[in-house]
Amino acid sequence: MQIRYFAWLRERIGTGAEEVETDAKTVVALIEELKTRSDAHAFAFSDTAAIRAAVDQDLVPFDAPVTGAKEVAFFPPMTGG
Amino acid sequence: MQIRYFAWLRERIGTGAEEVETDAKTVVALIEELKTRSDAHAFAFSDTAAIRAAVDQDLVPFDAPVTGAKEVAFFPPMTGG
Amino acid sequence: MEVEVRDSAFDPGATLNAFTARATGAGAIVSFTGITRDLATGDLQAMEIEHYPGMTERALTAIRDEAMTRFNLVDALVIHRYGRLSPGETIMMVATAAPHRRDAFDAADFLMDYLKSRAPFWKREITPDGAEWVAAKDDDEAALDRW
Amino acid sequence: MEVEVRDSAFDPGATLNAFTARATGAGAIVSFTGITRDLATGDLQAMEIEHYPGMTERALTAIRDEAMTRFNLVDALVIHRYGRLSPGETIMMVATAAPHRRDAFDAADFLMDYLKSRAPFWKREITPDGAEWVAAKDDDEAALDRW
Numbered sequence: 001m002q003i004r005y006f007a008w009l010r011e012r013i014g015t016g017a018e019e020v021e022t023d024a025k026t027v028v029a030l031i032e033e034l035k036t037r038s039d040a041h042a043f044a045f046s047d048t049a050a051i052r053a054a055v056d057q058d059l060v061p062f063d064a065p066v067t068g069a070k071e072v073a074f075f076p077p078m079t080g081g
Numbered sequence: 082m083q084i085r086y087f088a089w090l091r092e093r094i095g096t097g098a099e100e101v102e103t104d105a106k107t108v109v110a111l112i113e114e115l116k117t118r119s120d121a122h123a124f125a126f127s128d129t130a131a132i133r134a135a136v137d138q139d140l141v142p143f144d145a146p147v148t149g150a151k152e153v154a155f156f157p158p159m160t161g162g
Numbered sequence: 163m164e165v166e167v168r169d170s171a172f173d174p175g176a177t178l179n180a181f182t183a184r185a186t187g188a189g190a191i192v193s194f195t196g197i198t199r200d201l202a203t204g205d206l207q208a209m210e211i212e213h214y215p216g217m218t219e220r221a222l223t224a225i226r227d228e229a230m231t232r233f234n235l236v237d238a239l240v241i242h243r244y245g246r247l248s249p250g251e252t253i254m255m256v257a258t259a260a261p262h263r264r265d266a267f268d269a270a271d272f273l274m275d276y277l278k279s280r281a282p283f284w285k286r287e288i289t290p291d292g293a294e295w296v297a298a299k300d301d302d303e304a305a306l307d308r309w
Numbered sequence: 310m311e312v313e314v315r316d317s318a319f320d321p322g323a324t325l326n327a328f329t330a331r332a333t334g335a336g337a338i339v340s341f342t343g344i345t346r347d348l349a350t351g352d353l354q355a356m357e358i359e360h361y362p363g364m365t366e367r368a369l370t371a372i373r374d375e376a377m378t379r380f381n382l383v384d385a386l387v388i389h390r391y392g393r394l395s396p397g398e399t400i401m402m403v404a405t406a407a408p409h410r411r412d413a414f415d416a417a418d419f420l421m422d423y424l425k426s427r428a429p430f431w432k433r434e435i436t437p438d439g440a441e442w443v444a445a446k447d448d449d450e451a452a453l454d455r456w
Contacts, residue, residue: 007359007431008442057364059427073361073429077445080358080389080430081263081343081401081421088212088284089295138217140280154214154282158298161211161242161283162196162254162274162410174329174338175322182321182342182399189346191321192339192417195329199336199408252329261346263421270339271414 006075012044087156093125169245185259190266214282316392332406337413361429
């Protein structure tokens, strides 16, 4: 599964994308798994209230399923407009 | 005092402006006086709910004073925009 | 120029760009343009707009000044045509410039509501059957109660 | 083109005119343009906008389609830039065309509210002191409850 990071999440983790093998069934379970990958991941995901998730490019809540997803993205609240 | 008419009031009365001598103290008193000038005037002013008035180019209610005014205008509700 | 009453056509896009260029400090620009629509019957030949020279400029200036007072604006603009217009032609335009979008939107909305019922313009539709004055809408008068 | 994500500048006035020209049957056109404002401190050098290619187009299209469904519109347009912008540059634009003004205003307002909180753009302000991500406003999220 392709994991993508944007804005300060990307900066804190140090990469915009990484490939991970996971059995996580939901976004929140995936986050818990990603936090164990490095101190940078743990730091980046320390305040989940400040994080949004998209599964296959659709914004989703944290209890959304990730099973079968090709791409899961994490980023701060958006600031367009 | 210069009296001005616009839109269908102008058409019904047959002129866009006329000079009148009047002792009317309010817009509504002036209307009553104008109605006596001709059948066309009486017809034009028959439905005052459909008429608006301006004294010296300021929109006013019918009980507004006209004493000393240079110009009083009558017209239907506006349809700008 | 903050208020303009004119009988000739104008370019809304060029007006928007010029307005934006001089709106220093604005983060949000809203424009509204009114277009002469054809009738449901499809036979509108022209729209004639009568106005009250002198009072029109006064009323538009007063409405624009009121918007500048009520909202946090950098600038506001009103242009309105009179005379004979063809279907598809631009009748009028308002533009507002504000630090933040809420003020820009609300001020443009306010300007339109007041302009509809407080500026001395009267529209007449010309069709093959003749000319007919456009009736004011109760909705337009009621819209003022929002402010 | 109803939705456009681009890194180069565009001309809001020309865009408004082209949008209006093809909005047959519209009586009301509303545009909103967002401008890069300088900071209160006056030392903004640039605004950098990151986005999520692919998802951005999807999100803007979904928001635009939702506006077309919710309001009585003839057309709606969204343009948003990414990359590096200088103060005073146009970041984005929405335009709406409707038979009547209420729909045109409400749809533009709706598009802006959704775009602010639902389209994957992130702004970063560049000053002599460094670069700082712009924080999302609680207000922007709360604005969605209106719809």
